[in-house]
Amino acid sequence: MSSPEPDLDTGAARPALSPTVERAGRETPVSGPRPAPGSRPALGLALLGSELVTLFRRWRTWAMLAALALIPILIGMAIRLAGPAGPGRGPAFLDQIAGNGLFVGVTALVVATPLFLPLTVSVVAGDTIAGEASLGTLRYLVIAPAGRIRLLVVKYLVAAAFCVAAALTVVVVGTLVGWALFPIGPVTLLSGGQISVGEGLLRFLAIGGFVAVSMLGLSAIGLFASTLTVVPVGAMAATAILAVTAQIVGAIPQLEWLHPFLFTDRWFDFADLLRSPPSWESFADNALLQGAYAVVFGGLAAWRFATRDILS
Secondary structure (H helix, E strand, O other): OOOOEEOOOOOOEEOOOOOEEEEOOEEEEOOOOOOOHHHHHHHHHHHHHHHHHHHHOOHHHHHHHHHHHHHHHHHHHHHHHHOOOOOOOOOOOHHHOOOOOOHHHHHHHHHHOOOHHHHHHHHHHHOOOHHHHHHOOHHHHHHOOOOHHHHHHHHHHHHHHHHHHHHHHHHHHHHHHHHHHOOOOOEEOOOOOEEOHHHHHHHHHHHHHHHHHHOHHHHHHHHHHHHOOOOHHHHHHHHHHHHHHHHHHHOOHHHOOOHHHOOOOOOOHHHHHHOOOOOHHHHHHHHHHHHHHHHHHHHHHHHHHHOOOOOO
């Protein structure tokens, strides 16, 4: 009978989800009663909960979130020690921080979105399937009654949960840093009007949600890349390189016809949420674009995973 495989991130043993017996050098699952149709949603929820716990108990996950939290801390400390930035210098909203600390979070998102957020999302998404294969635990998850497609959906939802956690980490830490280091007051919008602190906080949370949605297309690409290999580092690197490449293509005017089809095209449209009234059309267009990538690359991942021989 197979022994549990260790989780390299935590050191804890990950139990096999179904017993197996060895026959002629191969492991064959012991047949058992099939789950009732009504119990399958419960199995999916149980698997989702298990995967979320696995993700957020890993030191690697918390190290990446800590690295993202360091961005608003460094921005706030730099402005506090060196003085306010001149108008038009540095990333967007940087010159607003000294007058209103609430802008630390949104400035940190501007800094993190091109590289740091895609890098951490690539690590999580690229590890979804390839990481299990490299540890030798993928065959146990496939044998489980949840099935391959449900496992794939759960893995994507876990990657999406990390996208939300990563974006909110930057916004929340930035808000706390700004509150501690700078004066706090009504938020001046791009259209010239002002809103209260409470409404400003809600706008910044919405911007965090916008950025989290922006990473969903990249997560689907990483999931697909993860089904193509048993080496998680390869899937992570391919996903991160593709994110950088898409942004480079998006900066070339001669390829303007291609820009609307890039998953990075609307990453910075969250500024429309700081207008009066806020433009939710940009949020919807971004969600539609990321949803299209999720459908296409999620479908490719499902096709690849459903037809793949699981040997590890």
